[in-house]
Amino acid sequence: MIQADSTFLVTGVTGMVAKRLVRELLKRGHTVHGVARYSSPGSREELDEMGVTTWKRDLSTDPVDDMPDYDYVLHQAVYWDKSKSGVEARRAVMDINAALAERVMQRWQNARAILLASTGGVCRESDELVDEDTPVQPNPDRQNYHLAKFAGEQIAVANSMLHGTPAVILRYYWPVDFDEIADRCVNAVAAGKPMPGADPEEPFRWTPIDLVDAVDYTIRSVEVADSPPAILCCGGPELVTRKKLTRTAADVLGVEPVFENPDDYHWESFLADSSRLYSRLGEPKRCLTEVVRETARQARDR
Numbered sequence: 001m002i003q004a005d006s007t008f009l010v011t012g013v014t015g016m017v018a019k020r021l022v023r024e025l026l027k028r029g030h031t032v033h034g035v036a037r038y039s040s041p042g043s044r045e046e047l048d049e050m051g052v053t054t055w056k057r058d059l060s061t062d063p064v065d066d067m068p069d070y071d072y073v074l075h076q077a078v079y080w081d082k083s084k085s086g087v088e089a090r091r092a093v094m095d096i097n098a099a100l101a102e103r104v105m106q107r108w109q110n111a112r113a114i115l116l117a118s119t120g121g122v123c124r125e126s127d128e129l130v131d132e133d134t135p136v137q138p139n140p141d142r143q144n145y146h147l148a149k150f151a152g153e154q155i156a157v158a159n160s161m162l163h164g165t166p167a168v169i170l171r172y173y174w175p176v177d178f179d180e181i182a183d184r185c186v187n188a189v190a191a192g193k194p195m196p197g198a199d200p201e202e203p204f205r206w207t208p209i210d211l212v213d214a215v216d217y218t219i220r221s222v223e224v225a226d227s228p229p230a231i232l233c234c235g236g237p238e239l240v241t242r243k244k245l246t247r248t249a250a251d252v253l254g255v256e257p258v259f260e261n262p263d264d265y266h267w268e269s270f271l272a273d274s275s276r277l278y279s280r281l282g283e284p285k286r287c288l289t290e291v292v293r294e295t296a297r298q299a300r301d302r
């Protein structure tokens with residue numbers, strides 16, 4: 001069990017998942033430190049105001065010996081610049097992310113546990129459910145991002161075994177805000193339009209996990225850390241498609257659904273079987289179809 005007054009370091013603390021993570025850690029009574037480069041103006045001040053002790057470092061190069069030890073380290077930082085392309089950009093993604101994993105595992109090897117955030121993209125896009133035993137085949141798309149995440153996993157495994165550090169690797173499958181997806185779906189259906197994607201890379205068929213659940217699993221996953229590390233898929237409880245979500249909202253609103261062409265999507269399917277995670281840490285709380293249904297009900301009754 002994680003004690004209430006434990007100390008946590010969150011790397012990449014300015015990130016999308018990390019910001020939710022620190023809010024929850026503070027709510028649970030923990031002492032929270034965060035490290036990032038604070039490349040967006042105001043991002044450090046925002047975290048300072050929340051009560052996070054902030055460290056400004058490029059974790060791939062800057063010294064970290066003067067930073068404290070922690071009970072737990074949640075390694076969320078990832079380097080990836082979508083605006084860049086070419087060989088140099090691909091090499092930078094590999095080199096920087098490998099350096100991040102290596103330096104975190106080295107410096108905080110005495111932590112009670114280290115969590116490494118990875119991605120379901122270490123396995124191929126697939127129409128079938130993917131689990132921890134599916135052979136990895138990192139997607140070559142996106143500047144080597146998936147390959148770099150797999151390299152990070154290997155570095156974490158090697159360091160955990162070398163130093164005896166308990167570690168856990170979570171392969172996230174689309175940690176997202178279900179309320180945002182439900183609003184996007186219901187608003188489109190009410191306007192007689194097809195449901196748009198959040199960005200061009202959101203798949204047509206996928207197993208997203210609500211951020212509330214992803215954050216809870218991320219924190220509690222340190223309880224199942226081990227050496228060699230446990231690797232766990234971290235996706236949502238149901239396979240959803242835009243078609244199914246659109247139909248769910250249309251049924252409640254009593255309108256004719258309009259569907260987008262699945263061929264318009266960059267990726268068709270990313271599906272996780274996360275039953276191993278659920279068997280160790282319990283079932284997730286939020287189910288996207290139910291959130292869409294409830295959002296549609298509220299829109300209908302307004």
Ligand SMILES: NC(=O)c1ccc[n+]([C@@H]2O[C@H](COP(=O)([O-])OP(=O)(O)OC[C@H]3O[C@@H](n4cnc5c(N)ncnc54)[C@H](OP(=O)(O)O)[C@@H]3O)[C@@H](O)[C@H]2O)c1
Pocket residue numbers: 011012013014015016017018035036037038039040043057058059060075076077078079080096117118119120149171172173174175
């Ligand atoms: N979001 C997803 O759909 C998804 C899916 C699968 C896996 N994941 C994994 O989950 C983790 C969190 O994802 P996210 O989407 O929340 O990430 P994110 O928003 O891109 O945040 C990553 C943070 O890392 C920091 N960072 C980058 N390079 C750094 C460096 N050299 N030193 C220190 N900090 C650095 C950046 O902050 P500064 O610029 O301020 O340094 C950035 O805010 C990542 O490891 C990601 O690979 C995410």
